[in-house]
Amino acid sequence: MKLGYCTITWGGVVGHPAGVTSVKDLFYLTHGSMDGAVKDIAAAGYQGVEMFDGNLAEYRDKPEQLHSIMAESGVSLVSVYTGANFIYADILPDELHRIQQAAELAASFGAERLIVGGGARRAAGTTDQDYHRLGEALDTVIDIAEAAGLAASYHPHLGTIVESPAELDRLMPLTRIGFCPDTAHLAAGGADPAATIRKYRDRIHHVHLKDLHKETLSFLPLGQGELDFPEIVQAIKESGYDSWLMVELDEYGGDPRAAAEISRKYLEELL
Template sequence: MRVACHTITWGGVLGAPTGVTSIKDLHYLSHGSITEAVREIGAVGYEGAEVFDGNLAAIADDPQPFLDTLAASGVELVSVYSGANFVYADVLPDEMARLRRACVLARRFGASRLVVGGGARRAAGTPDEDYDRLGAALDQVADLAEEHGLEASYHPHLSTIVESPDELDRIMARTRIGFCPDTAHLAAGGGDPAALIRRYPGRLAHVHLKDIDLATGAFLPLGQGDLDLEDVVRAVVESGYDSWLVVELDSTDGTPADAAALSHAYLTDLLSRVTS
């Protein structure tokens, strides 16, 4: 098992404002420097990093400084995270064009995985057909990733139509894309993350780990919240998955490096106990 960290903690998550009027340009991105993030991620002891597609798009014309930082820090770019609405037929071609661009960027910067979230909740409610639309779109994402030598996975996320365990079951039956459990989002959606991993062991393709205070909904460094992360890791091991675990934390009251170090120390100790 190898351990990576998402650069989201260095600046939080934003959306490109051009996306309000141009769907094809609606990227996720973190406000902070991903170059500085990678330096600190490597210094903490992580072997890998995950970034948003928008952060790579912002440096696409001058990629070498970031590539040099990855090499100097001993950090592998593991994965690129993106997302889309996926349920609106008229805008889906533009969303897929943007995801194709994300795949191109992922390969240019050396990543091997594409992670997507999404499935919009409509103002008027969610018709059952939206799960069919989302499933079909996610199959397109899987095909697109494969064309670029990437492995794709779907990340259930709060505010989308895949929050609860029942909603997860509905989409998993409609798509062949891999499963990326996010421990905090699954718990906030009313699920038991370990149980949901055990429900879909053969679909596990990527893992996001973060803790949560269930009373407040605040995301926290690993070991600081309410989740039984030992059971989560045991479920991952039982599935046969032996690859990247990505620590993710949207924001922190302290420094990003300190939060990353807390999670790294906790996870390193946990892995030594669970996998020994």
């Protein structure tokens, strides 16, 4: 398996402010330097990176800058993360327009995969139809990704209508999209990550690894929290998945590169 790292740790996650009044512009962003993040990730010993769609969009008019830093660092852009509400019919075309932009841009930089999260929770409560709308939208995301030469995966996430094991089970029969297990988000939602990986072993197209302190729901470098990574890695191996393991850490109080090094050392010993 190959090891990659997500650039989110260099600045945390925000949404583009233009998205407040223009849904088509609501990209994910992290405020850190992507040039610095890529260099740190490479120095920490990883072979690939995952970026947010909004950060990648910053290189739309200066692609040579990102190509140069990737080449100099000896890493590749593996995947791009995006997301949407997906359940509101009126804004869905604009959301899919943005996702198409992200997919095409990702492909232009050599990425292999498009990772999506989402499925909004309504103030009035989630309806059965919301899951059907989400499933249908995710099937459209597959078509968008495949047209750009990418493989698409869905990432369950806290704050969406796919947090708990029951909610994931509700969605999965309604879409043909691949599954991106995120170990910490699954555990925070009440799932056993290894058991969930085994349950959907045939759907796994991408993997996010991060550790968790369950009481505080704090994300941590691998081996620093409470998750059973020997069992998780065993479940991944049993599934037949033998590709990129992307380490992710949404935020970290210390140095992002140091956190990346902690996780790489832990993973290499485990693997």
